[in-house]
Amino acid sequence: MSEITNDSQVILHFDLKLEDGSAADSTRMNDKPAKLIMGDGSLTPNFERCLLGLKVGDKKAFTLAPQDAFGFPNPDNVYYMDRSKFGADTPVEDGAIIAFSQPDGTELPGIIRSAAGDSVTVDFNHPLAGQTVIFDVEVIDVINQ
Template sequence: MTNICIAPGTEISLHFSLGIIGGDEVDSTFGGKPATFTYGDGSLLPSVEAKLLGLSAGAKETFTLEPQDGFGQRNPGNIQRFPRSQFAADMVLEEGLVISFADAARTELPGVVSEVGDDHVMVDFNHPLAGRNLAFRVEILSVSAQADPK
């Protein structure tokens, strides 16, 4: 039996963990249900998928992701200043609080309070992992050829 390598269209089952280098683990499937997806279906960042190419069942790897390969660089333009009066008077605002906003298309957009002043609130709409160097650890459990659609 041939050991199938990860390639476009293969079905993959794996455990992974994602963490900030020198910091906390952000997400992990180790100790739980593995992630299963088809290579190229958009489940993973393209830069992560590229690092998986050619691996086969049993492979264990740890990759470093620079910001441009992960969630991008932080954009100062994604930090917005709002008048305090735009928030309910009884709302307790503190740094780190995540607030859900609606963008122009009525899509939910989370923002993190980064500063609270007497008359203003600064909200950061950057992805929380933007600008971070990340460690992506993976254990490939299985790789199989995708079934032909009939």
Template sequence: MGDLTIGPGTRVTLHFALKLDNGEVVDSTFGGEPATFDVGDGNLLEGFERALFGMSSGNKETLVIKPENGFGQRNPQNIQEIPRSEFDPAIEMSEGLMLSFADAQNTELPGVVSSFDEQTVKIDFNHPLSGRDIHFEVEIIDIAPVTTH
């Protein structure tokens, strides 16, 4: 393990938990298999990766990731009003219902019903964790140089 610290060119194995300000756990590997990623491979948001830079094996910390370094700020333009007639009448509308949409490139895009009435449905396409501070609890298990074969 040695003196290697997290940075570009490293493979990191860690346990992590993502928590909200109220302590609610959004995701966690504690109690299960640890996660492994190569710095810069896109498996971890860049702001979360940068927060780990300089840490060593055995480090345990809770870092607060601000929205601009995590899931972004909420964008009011990501809330769309869609005519109720465009939805299958069999869908039982409720606030918080997650629905799947296809964008212009036919990529799946999740949206959450924020409100609805007889004529329109407001869909929020913001990431559910956008605009929130995330408490990123980490335990670094191992750091290794990335090897290419």
């Protein structure tokens, strides 16, 4: 049976929870497992290390500290923008998540941290930055090259 190596393609279900047990993300809600390629940069090296050696059918939960998961919030990723930069149909309210178009055509989500008068504070840090997270994974398939 194949085990996860540095070159594996992996199909897995995961539940991502915070330390208080609240759910942050799950592939089980829509029954759509995640597909990932080890070493492609989509996961942190620490997360990948936790997967190495697991086999099809394995279930494992592991806790990652902020520096091993989504990092710590970076103050350089918080921007102050003028409200006029937002369209009339854009909900500029605290907590709203808005997709901002990048010059290369990709979109980057930003969280409105505060909207006061003409000033809007947008945080582009990962929403889970600074959080200890618990990953609960179930390996469905492993394809080794």
